[in-house]
Amino acid sequence: MKFYKYHALGNDYLVMNPQDLLFPLTPEKIKTICHRNFGIGSDGILLGPLASKTARFALRIFNPDGSEAEKSGNGLRIFSRYLWDRGLVSEESFSIETVGGLVQSVIQDAGKTVQVEMGKVSFWSNDIPVVGDAYGGLHLRREVIEEKISVSDETFTFCAATIGNPHCVIPLAEVKPAIAKQYGPILEVHPLFPNRTNVQFMKVVNRNTIQIEIWERGAGYTLASGSSSSAAAAVAHKLGLCDSSITVQMPGGEILIQVKDDFTISMTGSVTKVAEGELSAELFTD
């Protein structure tokens, strides 16, 4: 079974074509394939191209814990590059259908850079979803802006957003990997987020630059995230802390985000091909 490995600023994915599958991709098989020691190792699997009635192709995105994600910014750049490399698209601009909505990709520099129109960010609790309310009630439909969330020994002020997948954005004066690794796992499964959530700790560097540390739903600490970059940049803009053009600095590198007036997001970033190969049948024997 073929796989194609790419990374986007160190957030790595395996592309698997459904035509090459010899068995269904169950959560157990996904965990094995993505395992850093017992498998190929990856921050997720991109299953495609799939047929679509609304776009050129459809894509399904799986986290290494086996859960399915509605959207992945780095995953979409990687999948767009894969389609270009394999000659499955003849134009440099094409649409892709995801569970979290339709996106438009534009290949640049022979696929070493990809721009994706990621869709519109919403801060509304029923879209994300987020339950509760600013006062601890059951569920008040509201934009989730500067509310409180308590974990173990800390209470953070956060904003929540969705761009198809859920995000919890916590502005801080300084951010570092340790804070994401300490609090990310607890916030990921906080009861305020019925579908769990991705988490970003965000430092606003200036009006056109933010720095984030990321804990991803279903993947843990990652070096970069396109949907996290989109959500964090949208929050910084919503809070009036940043202009519309924002460079997002992450441990793996930088992504450029443009936040339009209606909070639709344009994301531009790199893609690097790592390898292509065959999964061995032995991978699933024990």
Ligand SMILES: N[C@H](CCC[C@H](N)C(=O)O)C(=O)O
């Ligand atoms: N773990 C995420 C999906 C991947 C997001 C990230 N790798 C990106 O580039 O957007 C979720 O469950 O929503």
